[in-house]
Amino acid sequence: MSHAARNTEILKEAYRRWNDTKGGSVDHWLSLLAPKINFGSLAQGRPDALSFTQTRESREGVADYLRELTRDWAMDDYRMDVFVAELDRVVAIGRCAWRHKTTGKRVDTPKADVWRFDADGRVVEFFEYYDTAAVIEGARP
Template sequence: MTTESENVARLKQAYAQWSGQKGADCQCWMDLMAEDVSLGSLADGAPEMSFSAPRSNKDQILDYLNELTRDWDMLSFDMEDFIAQGDRVVAIGRVAWRNKATGKIADTPKIDVWRFRDGKAVDFIEFYDTARSFEAARP
């Protein structure tokens, strides 16, 4: 198996665990990441999604995940296509989350871009429809 295919396999396993448990267990992501991993999100810490602020290590990303699941319930998380080249993997799919405070749903396409080093994720940035997400978070 090539490094590209190994990275894709690691991601597919983590996404399947995350989706299957509806976000209840973040360990799949912690096992995947290097200590010095960075996270970027299209919402970039906007007031409606303050948890989406940039993060620069594994502990901070765990905080991100805990804050996400504190405020939102996962309805679906389906990453179906994976494109790998060199140390990068792009995952393409669709997700739906319900905001716990408003009851509104954000159903959006999602693209995640990962970079790996020595089998561990060192960089992650997520792209999704922020307008739908912000609307779902607003009363």
Template sequence: MSTEKNNVALLDEAYRYWNDNREKAFEKWMELMDDNVHFRSMAEGAPGMEFTKACTSKRELLDYFEVLANEWEMLYYKVDEFVAQDDRIVAIGNTGWVNRRTRKRVDTPKVDVIRMKNSKIVEFFEIYDTAKVLGAARE
């Protein structure tokens, strides 16, 4: 199996597990992360979404997932398509969440730009509708 196909297979399994088991089931993601993963989120730590600040280690990313699971309830996370070239994979789909504090729901397109090395994620940048997400996070 080519590196591209292997990387897509690993990610496809992680996304399916994430969707099927919801926000608290992030162990598959943690298994795929390199110890020095560089993770960025479109909200970049904005007020109400402070946990989305850039992470530069697996430990910091664990904090991200724990706060995400405590503050948001996942409704679904679907990937419709993967685009892969060399060590770069783009996952294109959509996701829905409810903020546990405000009870506001958000459905947004979702694109993840990922770079892998030796079957581990070394870079991850998540892109989504920040206006919708920030609106749901605020009273």
């Protein structure tokens, strides 16, 4: 199996767990990461409702991101339907829907994640794209 195929299978399983557990598989995501990682988000840590999206550089930092995300938002659905892989990169494309725990507002947004793996199959880079305006509005009282 090629590295691209292996990496795609790793992500398909992780996304399946993420959806099935409604965000409860944080430990599984963390197990996929190299100790040092470049982990970023389109929102880039905006000081409003998306401060948790600041760039993270370690497994512990990503753990904080995931804890803060699931503290404030409850997952309704998370589906990645298309995977495009070449060499050490995988792009996952789909949709996700979350409900803000304080406002009760639901946000359903297209989602694209770009991953890079090392030769051992550990994630060393991640960047996510989604509708940040809709997420900010979903968190606004």
